[in-house]
Amino acid sequence: xxxxxxETLGIxxxxxxxxxxxxxxxxxxxxxxEFLVPSNAAKQLLHEFVETHGSAIxxxxxxxxxxxxxxxxxxxxLVSAPKLEEAKKEFDGxxxxxxxxxxxxxxxxxxxxxxxxxxxxxxxxxxPAKDDNCLRNSRFCGILNSFVKRTVDGxxxxxxxxxxxxxxxxxxxxxxSTRQSITVPPPMPVKLPQRGLSVSPKSTNVINDVKTESxxxxxxxxxxxxxxxxHDSTANKTKGQIVKDFVNGGSLANLWGxxxxxxxxxxxxxxxxxxxxxxxxxxxxxxxxxxxxxKGASNGKGSKKRRVVFDYSDDECEDPVNLASxxxxxxxxxxxxVSEKEDRAKLKGKESTEGSSNQLWGKDSSAVSNIADPKTxxxxxxxxxxxxxxxxxxxxxxxxxxxxxxxxxxxxxxRGREVTEVVWEGExxxxxxxxxSTVKSGNNEEASTIKHSAxxxxxxxxxGNTTLANPGGKAGNKKGGHKDPKQGNILSFFKKV
Amino acid sequence: xxxxxxxxxxxxxxxxxxxxxxxxDANFDCSSSxxxxxxxxxxxxxxxxxxxxxxxxxxxxxxxxxxxxxNLGNMAKMLRCAGNDxxxxxxxxxxxxxxxxxxxxxxxxxISDFEMKLMDIDxxxxxxxxxxxxxxxxMPSAEFAKICKDLATIGDTVVISVTKEGVKFxxxxxxASANVVLRQNTTVDKxxxxxxxxMTEPVSLTFALRYxxxxxxxxxxxxxxxxxxxxxLPVVVEYKVAEMGYIRFYLAPKIEEDEDETKPEx
Numbered sequence: 001x002x003x004x005x006x007e008t009l010g011i012x013x014x015x016x017x018x019x020x021x022x023x024x025x026x027x028x029x030x031x032x033x034e035f036l037v038p039s040n041a042a043k044q045l046l047h048e049f050v051e052t053h054g055s056a057i058x059x060x061x062x063x064x065x066x067x068x069x070x071x072x073x074x075x076x077x078l079v080s081a082p083k084l085e086e087a088k089k090e091f092d093g094x095x096x097x098x099x100x101x102x103x104x105x106x107x108x109x110x111x112x113x114x115x116x117x118x119x120x121x122x123x124x125x126x127x128p129a130k131d132d133n134c135l136r137n138s139r140f141c142g143i144l145n146s147f148v149k150r151t152v153d154g155x156x157x158x159x160x161x162x163x164x165x166x167x168x169x170x171x172x173x174x175x176x177s178t179r180q181s182i183t184v185p186p187p188m189p190v191k192l193p194q195r196g197l198s199v200s201p202k203s204t205n206v207i208n209d210v211k212t213e214s215x216x217x218x219x220x221x222x223x224x225x226x227x228x229x230x231h232d233s234t235a236n237k238t239k240g241q242i243v244k245d246f247v248n249g250g251s252l253a254n255l256w257g258x259x260x261x262x263x264x265x266x267x268x269x270x271x272x273x274x275x276x277x278x279x280x281x282x283x284x285x286x287x288x289x290x291x292x293x294x295k296g297a298s299n300g301k302g303s304k305k306r307r308v309v310f311d312y313s314d315d316e317c318e319d320p321v322n323l324a325s326x327x328x329x330x331x332x333x334x335x336x337x338v339s340e341k342e343d344r345a346k347l348k349g350k351e352s353t354e355g356s357s358n359q360l361w362g363k364d365s366s367a368v369s370n371i372a373d374p375k376t377x378x379x380x381x382x383x384x385x386x387x388x389x390x391x392x393x394x395x396x397x398x399x400x401x402x403x404x405x406x407x408x409x410x411x412x413x414x415r416g417r418e419v420t421e422v423v424w425e426g427e428x429x430x431x432x433x434x435x436x437s438t439v440k441s442g443n444n445e446e447a448s449t450i451k452h453s454a455x456x457x458x459x460x461x462x463x464g465n466t467t468l469a470n471p472g473g474k475a476g477n478k479k480g481g482h483k484d485p486k487q488g489n490i491l492s493f494f495k496k497v
Numbered sequence: 498x499x500x501x502x503x504x505x506x507x508x509x510x511x512x513x514x515x516x517x518x519x520x521x522d523a524n525f526d527c528s529s530s531x532x533x534x535x536x537x538x539x540x541x542x543x544x545x546x547x548x549x550x551x552x553x554x555x556x557x558x559x560x561x562x563x564x565x566x567x568n569l570g571n572m573a574k575m576l577r578c579a580g581n582d583x584x585x586x587x588x589x590x591x592x593x594x595x596x597x598x599x600x601x602x603x604x605x606x607x608i609s610d611f612e613m614k615l616m617d618i619d620x621x622x623x624x625x626x627x628x629x630x631x632x633x634x635x636m637p638s639a640e641f642a643k644i645c646k647d648l649a650t651i652g653d654t655v656v657i658s659v660t661k662e663g664v665k666f667x668x669x670x671x672x673a674s675a676n677v678v679l680r681q682n683t684t685v686d687k688x689x690x691x692x693x694x695x696m697t698e699p700v701s702l703t704f705a706l707r708y709x710x711x712x713x714x715x716x717x718x719x720x721x722x723x724x725x726x727x728x729x730l731p732v733v734v735e736y737k738v739a740e741m742g743y744i745r746f747y748l749a750p751k752i753e754e755d756e757d758e759t760k761p762e763x
Contacts, residue, residue: 021621487705488749490537490544493731494623 008045011035015049019057019104021496027060027101030117032140033124039140046099054081058106060113063087065095078113080106499527499563499589502556503549506576506585506600508718508739513573515715515736515744516545519708520569524620528562531742532587535622543708544623544731544747553741556586565589565596566618575611589615625747630725630733632659632696636679637689638722638736642713644677649706651675654751658701659726664694668706689720700726703751709734712746 015031018024032042050059061084064076068090078100079087088095101113124135134140503509516523516534523536532554534547551557579585579600586599598611644666648655652668652675659665663680682692715736716722725733731747738744 484705484751486703486751486753487540487542488731488752489541490731490747490749491541491623493749494544494625494747497622497624 008048011037011045012049012052015045015102016053017496019053019102023104024116025101025103025107025113027113027117028099029114030101030120033117033120033134036134037140042140043098046102049102050099053102057102057104059102060100060106062098062100063091063095065091065093068092498558498560498591499587500556500558501527501532501554501587503553503585503587504555505739506579506583507581508549508741509585510573510576510579510581511715511718512547512549512738512744513569513576515712515718516547517569517573518714519543519545519711519746522566522568522616522618524564524566524618526562526564527559529559531557535620537621537623538708542705542749543711544625546625546745546747547738547742549738549742553739555584560591563589563591564620566616566620567596567613568616571613575613578609578611628727628730629697630730631698631700631727632664632694632725634659634664634679634695634724634726635691635693635721636664636724637692638713638716638719640679640692641722641724641734642710642716645706645709645713648675648677649710653706654703655706655709656701656703657724657726657732658699659694659696660699661696664692664724687720691721700728702726702728702732703753704732704748705751708746708748712748715744715746718744 011031014035015026018026026046028039028042028046031037031045032039035042037045050057059081060078061081062076062078063084064074066072067075072092075091077087077090084097088097103113107113121135124133127133516536519538520536521539523534526533526535529551531548531550533549535544537544551559575598576585579598580602582603583600584603586597586601588597588599589595594615595612596615598613600609600611601607645655648666648668651673652670654668656667657664658667663678665676665678667676668674679692681694685691712734718738719736721737723733723735725735731749734746734748736744
């Protein structure tokens, strides 16, 4: 369990970098999987980290023990450092106090606490089944006793469900394909291990405890726990199902809660969602918003299938690249664009403009009309653009001049997808090329973009590019982060002092 | 107490104009040795390091090290109020959250005070190791600016290749490609017109022209620019600030995964 000091030091430094630079929540679980150290060692590391950097960071502690109140129940609670002492008083006698996670600040949304973990777990799950990763064999799990049995062939974990000791010393293995219990360090009975979750998927009493009682600090932690329990019993479920379970558990707000934190991106995202997939199921709008805002942040990496890349920050070009839901039904290729009448479109578009940013698309037609009506959509986009970009957009409505009409245009693009475009066809052939609304739909992937053109094509904010690739690696992304995957980062050359 | 009196006030104006587009907010660090700044652009691709040595100021009083966070855009606006021949004095009291810029006209008949609020900026100070560069090109700064500007009309990136023959700037766009080759040329009337290439081994790196063009905003500061290249290292584009210091721009190269795409044919 003890690591060489040098190695430890390296990890501590990395923790510091993660916490202070990437603003990531570093929990012991994440740490354990990331650096392939036993979970108890990970906790020890975090503890050391807190001792050295305690003043500069925020710490979340895990308290576990028996509550004073009657009937006494075993309780696991996450508390922030300032509330630690107070929380300790609620426990009967000794309770174990361990560092759960360190972070730059206590996240407003408790869901962030396990966001990084979740992403990481997802990635581990995604690995081919034959790969024996640390999540599958729980090799870093700190729990080992007679009640914990990790069976080999994908069957449920069996344990003494109702035994209180079992509760104390058990942590559900994340998966149960194989086991390597030999490598797992034995738990210390007094210093209770991380979470007192019951091993048995059936024994919900403890879970309930967690759910109902530990709501004070991390409201979203219980769902997380629940999710993990779900993993136990549904180890062979696909991940999608698990995620779905999770979503149905009502914690969408936690999962994607940051969507509403800032209105701008979420509006944009909601709109884009509308535009791209006027059928995606409820709640998906926040997803993209999160991706926009946290692109490159802890939860962005590979966890979501959809992704929207925006660059609001620059004044020159705005290139929304929008890869919409892979699950999108194909029949929603907006077959009815052409038949849409201008006035109707306007009417509908207005409706949708008035709607809140979280509005979901009940009506396909209004989504279509929103695309179709340049005025409305430009207004909406206009609302989200900044600075001089705005001025340019105001000119966009000229695109809606009655002399032009929309034409449905279907073609197969270079990636073999069927692309349906709504093109503005007008007397001005030159603008025609740029001035179009594009709706792509294709095999398992629908991308949609609005091209707003108008005279000021270059500066038009929503100049879309429906391909995945960043258009030409345009160097216009100074502030937009790493749009260009080939662009190196100065931080990879110079170290912080 | 901090008091820095710079007779050639226009230098400070030019310095600000050179960096304000790259960096929004930055900490100016004052120590007994000089007035410095180090900041990355928001995408962490480029880094600017400014040093104005204490000896360059007519009066340099810095009782203790102080870091002053400023919005460079606002600071540039203030400095724009100074005449080109004005003497600029920067003053800050201990514990104060403002900085004062005082502009004196050369004839001392007009004195203006501009006070600006300081900001708290989390700065990430990077250690920049001293490195031996494989190639160092010194050339007229205006020439470099023109090359970058010209190439930017064609492509987004520039490949800078230094060989025995000279330094080549090449780009390729959708419709055109371009190469500019400069040979070493030291037989010039004025030393700043010379193009000098020191090379230990050939090097070729790709950079985003957008940043290069941002760096060339420092052209008014100096007649020459020094470009130091090493594979595996960011390029350094250095402009001297009179005799008192420098602005160095560091730019991370683009990683060339697919040489055919980014590199024009040689």
